[in-house]
Amino acid sequence: MVATSETIKKVRDTTKKYKYGFTTNVNVEKAPKGLNEDIIRFISSKKSEPKWLLEWRLMAYRKWLKMEKPNWAKVDFSDINYQDIYYYAAPKQKKKLESLDEVDPEILKTYEKLGIPLTEQKMLAGVAVDAVFDSVSVATTFKEKLSESGVIFCPISEAIQKYPQLVKKYLGSVVPVSDNYYTALNSAVFTDGSFVLVPKDVKCPMELSTYFRINEQNTGQFERTLIVVEDSGYVSYLEGCTAPQRDENQLHAAVVELVAMKDAQIKYSTVQNWYPGDENGKGGIYNFVTKRGKCLGDRSKISWTQVETGSSITWKYPSCILMGNQSVGEFYSVAITNNAQQADTGTKMIHIGKDTKSTIISKGISAGKSSNTYRGQVQIQKTANKARNFTQCDSLLIGDKCSAHTVPYIAQNVANAKVEHEATTSKISDDQLFYCFQRGLDSESATSLIVNGFCKEVMKELPMEFAVEAQKLIGISLEGSVG
Amino acid sequence: MSILKIKNVHLKIENKPILKGISLSVNKGEIHAVMGPNGSGKSTLSYMLAGREGYELESGEVKFENKDITSFLPNERANAGLFLAFQYPVELPGVSSVNFLREAVNSRRKYLGKEEFNHLNFVKEVRKVADEMFVKDEMLKRSVNVGFSGGEKKRFEILQMALLQPVLSILDETDSGLDIDALKIVSHGVNKYKNNDNAIILITHYQRLLDYIVPDFVHILVDGEIKRSGGPELAKYVEKNGYAGIINAA
Numbered sequence: 126m127v128a129t130s131e132t133i134k135k136v137r138d139t140t141k142k143y144k145y146g147f148t149t150n151v152n153v154e155k156a157p158k159g160l161n162e163d164i165i166r167f168i169s170s171k172k173s174e175p176k177w178l179l180e181w182r183l184m185a186y187r188k189w190l191k192m193e194k195p196n197w198a199k200v201d202f203s204d205i206n207y208q209d210i211y212y213y214a215a216p217k218q219k220k221k222l223e224s225l226d227e228v229d230p231e232i233l234k235t236y237e238k239l240g241i242p243l244t245e246q247k248m249l250a251g252v253a254v255d256a257v258f259d260s261v262s263v264a265t266t267f268k269e270k271l272s273e274s275g276v277i278f279c280p281i282s283e284a285i286q287k288y289p290q291l292v293k294k295y296l297g298s299v300v301p302v303s304d305n306y307y308t309a310l311n312s313a314v315f316t317d318g319s320f321v322l323v324p325k326d327v328k329c330p331m332e333l334s335t336y337f338r339i340n341e342q343n344t345g346q347f348e349r350t351l352i353v354v355e356d357s358g359y360v361s362y363l364e365g366c367t368a369p370q371r372d373e374n375q376l377h378a379a380v381v382e383l384v385a386m387k388d389a390q391i392k393y394s395t396v397q398n399w400y401p402g403d404e405n406g407k408g409g410i411y412n413f414v415t416k417r418g419k420c421l422g423d424r425s426k427i428s429w430t431q432v433e434t435g436s437s438i439t440w441k442y443p444s445c446i447l448m449g450n451q452s453v454g455e456f457y458s459v460a461i462t463n464n465a466q467q468a469d470t471g472t473k474m475i476h477i478g479k480d481t482k483s484t485i486i487s488k489g490i491s492a493g494k495s496s497n498t499y500r501g502q503v504q505i506q507k508t509a510n511k512a513r514n515f516t517q518c519d520s521l522l523i524g525d526k527c528s529a530h531t532v533p534y535i536a537q538n539v540a541n542a543k544v545e546h547e548a549t550t551s552k553i554s555d556d557q558l559f560y561c562f563q564r565g566l567d568s569e570s571a572t573s574l575i576v577n578g579f580c581k582e583v584m585k586e587l588p589m590e591f592a593v594e595a596q597k598l599i600g601i602s603l604e605g606s607v608g
Numbered sequence: 609m610s611i612l613k614i615k616n617v618h619l620k621i622e623n624k625p626i627l628k629g630i631s632l633s634v635n636k637g638e639i640h641a642v643m644g645p646n647g648s649g650k651s652t653l654s655y656m657l658a659g660r661e662g663y664e665l666e667s668g669e670v671k672f673e674n675k676d677i678t679s680f681l682p683n684e685r686a687n688a689g690l691f692l693a694f695q696y697p698v699e700l701p702g703v704s705s706v707n708f709l710r711e712a713v714n715s716r717r718k719y720l721g722k723e724e725f726n727h728l729n730f731v732k733e734v735r736k737v738a739d740e741m742f743v744k745d746e747m748l749k750r751s752v753n754v755g756f757s758g759g760e761k762k763r764f765e766i767l768q769m770a771l772l773q774p775v776l777s778i779l780d781e782t783d784s785g786l787d788i789d790a791l792k793i794v795s796h797g798v799n800k801y802k803n804n805d806n807a808i809i810l811i812t813h814y815q816r817l818l819d820y821i822v823p824d825f826v827h828i829l830v831d832g833e834i835k836r837s838g839g840p841e842l843a844k845y846v847e848k849n850g851y852a853g854i855i856n857a858a
Contacts (some may be wrong), residue, residue, distance in 0.1 A: 559660050560698035562682035563691075564708070564768065565715035571683075574711060578702030578751065 156213035162186065165313055168213050172282050172316075175289055185302045185312035194306045198469035199498045199530060200438045202411065205376060212314045212347070276329050276360075277322040281349055284320035291322060295353055299382035299419045299446070307378040307413045307440075311347045315380070318348035323358035323389075332588050334363045350381040354389040356422065361392040363591055375400075377436075379414045387422030387449065394587055395431040395443075396595050401602075402437035404493070406465030409437025416443035420452035420478075428455040429472065430586040432595045434602040437466055442500065444473035447481035447509075454483040457583040461576075461602045462495030462527070471501035471532075476509035476542070485516040488580045491527035492603055498530040505542045512542040520550040521579050523572070523603065573600030609636040610674060611776050611807045612657075617668030619656055626652045628832035629668075634776065637804040641818055641843060642811045644829035645851050650811045651695060653829070654780045658692045659685050673775065687719035689775030693765040693782050700752035705764070708752045709734055713771050734771065741767045741797045759790035766797040777801075778809045783817035795820030815847035828854050 156167050165186055169179040271278050277288065285292050302312045319335045335350070354360055377399065383391050393416075402409025412435075418427035429443035445454030456472035474483035483503065491497040503514045520529035531548050553575050561571035577584065577596050587595055612634040619627040626649045634640055644650050655663040657670065659682040670678050677685055700708065713733075714724040725733060738748060743763050753761055762782055769777050779798070783791055798821050802808060810821060818826075818840060826842040827834045828851065835854050836842065846854065 554698075555661070556698045557700060559658075559682065560694065560700070563658050563686050563694075564712035564772075565683050565686040565719070566711055567681075567683050567715075570711065570715070574703055574708065575700060578700055578704075581702035 155211050158211055159208040160186075160210070160212060160314065164212055168314060168316060171213065172285070174285055177293065178285060181297070181302075182313050185309050186314075188303045189306065189309035189313055192303065192306045192309055195440075198440050198500070199496060199532075200440060200467045200469050202438055202467075205411070207310075210376060213316055270330070274330050275324045275327050277320065278333055279320055281318045281320040281351060282316075284351075288320075288322070291353070292320065292351065295351055295382065295384055296349075297382075299384060299417050300380050300415050304415060308380050308415045311349060311378050311380045311415075315347045315349035318350045318379070319352075320350075321352040321354075321360060321362065323352075323354040323360045325355040325386075326357045327355075328358065329360040332361050332363060334365070346375075346377045346379070348379045350379070352382070352391060352393070353384045354386060354391050356386045357388040358386070359390045361394070361588055363394045363396070363588060365396045365398070365591075375409075376411045377414065378411075379416075381414070381416040381443075383416075383418030383427055385418065385420050385422065385425035385427050385449075385452075388424045389422060390426045390428075391418060392428045392430070392588075393418070393443070394591065395429075395433070396587075396591060396598065397431065397433045397435055397439070398598055398602075399435035400437075401435045401464065401466050404464045406437060409466075410435065412436035412439045412441060414441045416441065417446065417473075418444070418454070419446045420449050420454060420481075422452070423449040423478070424451045424453075425449050426453040426455070428457070428586070430457040430583065431459070431470075432583070432587070432598065433458070433460040433468060433470060434598050436468075439466075439468040439470050441470045442472055444475070445483065446475045446477065447483065447512075448477045449481075450478040451480045451482075452478055453481070455586075456483075456485045456487070456501075457586045458487045458499075459490070459580045459583045459599070460488070460497060460499075461490045461599060462492070462497045463602055464493040464495060466493075466495045468496070469498040469500055471499045473502040474504070474514060476503075476505045476512040476514070478508070479510040479512075481509055481512045483512075483514045485514070485518075486582050487516075487518045488583055489518070489520045489529055490523065490576055490579065490603070491520070491529050492523035494526040496528050496530070498532060500532045500534075502534040502536075503544055503546075504534075504536045505539050505544065507538045509539055509542060512539060514542075514544045516544075516546045518546075518548040519579070520548075521576065522550065522552045569600060569604055572603050576600075576603060610634070611636055611638075611672070612809075613669070613671040613674075614657075615669040615671075617656070617670065618666040619652060619663065620666050621652065621662065626832050627656065630829075630832070630834055632827065632834065634807045634809065636807060638825065639802070639808045639810065639821065639823045641823035641826045642809060642829050643813065643815075643826060643843060643846060645813075648829045649832045650829055651780055654692055654778045654809075654811055657685075657778060658682055658690065683715070687716050689716075689773075691769050691772055691774035691777045693762075693769060693777065693779040695781040695784060697753045697756075697761040697765055699754045701754055703752045705748045705750055705752050706731065706734060709748075709768065709771060712768065716772050737770050738767055740800060741770055742793050743767045758785040759787070759793075762786060762790065762794050763797070766794055766801075770797060770801045773801075774806065776807050776809070778811065780811045781813065782810070783812055783814065791817065792820060815843045818843050830855050 156164055162183060165182050169182060300308050303309050321333060323329050352362060383393060385391050399410035399412055420427055427445050433439050443456060447454050454474050460468045460470050462468045472485055485501055487499045489497040489499055499518045505512045518531045522529055529550055533546055535544055537544055557575055558571050561574060576599055584592055584595060614630055614632040617627050617630045642650055659680055665678055672690060710725060710730045717724050741763060747760060756764060782794060810823060823840055826838055826840060828836045830851060
């Protein structure tokens with residue numbers, strides 16, 4: 126039996142490595158390394174963009190040059206050399222793709238390895254997928270079925286060609302170009318991402334989903350997602366992310382903008398599993414992402430659900446601007462850090478309209494020597510009569526070398542508004558572990574079970590199809606964290 | 609047929625001797641009661657058998673079904689069929705009782721080379737057994753031991769025992785904190801599970817439990833040693849005269 130447990134341990138040690146750490150050999154077309162106005166012109170012309178967009182990019186770039194990286198987050202990393210990054214990498218295609226069959230089989234194989242069946246299997250699950258490989262969107266499934274219902278779901282590069290007025294109207298309307306250092310950078314060099322428009326009174330008939338993958342070495346990924354839901358429309362959108370295992374750090378600076386009109390609802394879920402770096406913190410993705418939703422119309426609702434397990438550094442605050450009266454913002458988050466990972470994540474709820482309501486449930490789990498910070502802002506503006514917020518932040522510590530921090534900012538400018546904040550910190554106890562062991566569970570299953578229990582309130586917000594995957598991911602992320 | 613053989617076991621905690629040369633032999637079909645005053649080492653004995661970290665032997669032998677299990681991990685012992693009903697069952701917030709039971713049962717089934725239950729089949733199985741153990745459906749939907757009354761916690765332990773079908777069950781003060789009705793329910797569950805192929809070690813303060821689960825052997829554990837062994841009449845003697853007589857006689 127000793128031998129058995131040793132063997133099991135060995136097998137585990139060798140498989141413990143990041144499951145998605147493979148690379149794919151595809152012929153790639155890249156822009157030269159580095160960033161300047163010519164590179165931006167190159168990207169824009171590669172994508173045959175209209176002139177206004179090129180101007181917009183250049184304006185963003187010029188602003189970026191004058192900006193400084195934010196330094197208020199509790200993350201520590203050496204400066205990024207922005208001239209050492211490829212800003213455009215696209216799998217080489219001989220001609221424009223007409224159908225999935227024409228996508229490079231190597232790329233399709235990659236997605237299969239990632240567990241994203243682009244073809245029939247998703248049909249059964251009823252999920253439409255847009256897949257972004259490095260800089261370019263390679264396949265969007267179920268376009269036809271969606272368009273029957275009037276929903277537009279396509280790569281943003283395609284939307285720029287087909288619906289330039291829509292893109293022009295909303296691009297940068299929620300996240301201004303110069304909101305922060307990374308949004309300005311993204312606005313200058315974004316290469317692809319998804320565009321969704323759900324027309325009035327339409328309930329999107331299926332879950333929409335995007336998978337992002339960074340494959341090329343030294344590439345940054347700067348995707349841009351724009352989702353607009355018109356009056357009384359509904360959409361549920363999920364994004365997943367992976368990247369190969371590499372020694373150097375890679376930058377991912379995305380911008381996501383959501384707009385919800387009157388009575389519209391947007392549910393945006395993220396399962397983020399970028400390569401986290403090795404045990405000593407070498408390599409891994411810098412995940413510097415700005416996500417924001419605007420509840421523009423009365424009674425509109427935006428829900429963010431995120432399961433953040435990857436990346437060496439996560440800097441991310443999906444937020445809601447609650448403009449419409451009685452609009453609702455929700456943020457459900459699980460952030461797991463292990464080894465040397467650092468996460469500084471949370472949300473902003475900006476209450477402007479009357480009777481607006483927001484809920485924040487954040488579950489942070491830290492293991493190894495990682496650092497996990499919840500940073501959240503609740504702002505009740507003078508106009509937000511009777512606004513309400515409830516915030517609950519729970520931290521779970523595994524081992525004694527990690528840390529958890531909670532940094533709430535609350536600004537209350539209305540007498541009849543109500544803001545509640547609850548926070549707890551706990552540890553997985555030896556009693557809990559031993560109880561599970563005594564019922565036959567090994568240390569990894571036990572940890573996974575206890576942590577999943579701790580996260581339950583958030584996990585139940587995930588779309589069914591992804592909940593199981595996310596549960597497994599939590600187990601994988603914490604492998605080796607309990608002796 | 610031997611299920612458990614403990615030979616001259618010594619164990620220290622923080623350098624303080626707790627078990628001082630315990631020997632015990634349990635065969636198939638037997639019920640053993642281990643009685644003793646507070647601090648005599650009863651719970652230490654159960655943790656040692658279950659392999660809890662910090663309760664490693666200093667010397668001696670522990671054989672389970674003729675295999676030396678001293679180097680087995682706790683979960684390996686559990687999967688091999690050694691079950692401990694906890695004196696204080698532990699709360700697992702957010703972990704649904706059904707899921708917890710299924711994980712436990714499936715890891716034992718995997719060990720035994722049996723097919724694992726899927727969710728639907730398991731729910732059927734658990735309903736059947738839970739009914740026999742007087743565990744309500746509603747309880748299974750709650751988080752493990754969270755908000756359970758004292759009686760519910762103990763019933764849930766016995767339900768786990770019935771589902772896992774262990775070879776050896778150690779019931780650590782399962783009777784403590786139970787009123788007479790709850791005690792009857794728990795005893796009914798234990799007796800239902802008991803057969804000629806398994807064995808039970810009852811760890812208890814009081815003779816009361818032994819009116820409902822009748823032991824074949826009674827051992828009196830005092831200060832880390834088994835001072836006397838006998839039949840059920842020994843428990844009655846202790847009930848009447850206290851442990852003092854045995855401690856003084858030894």
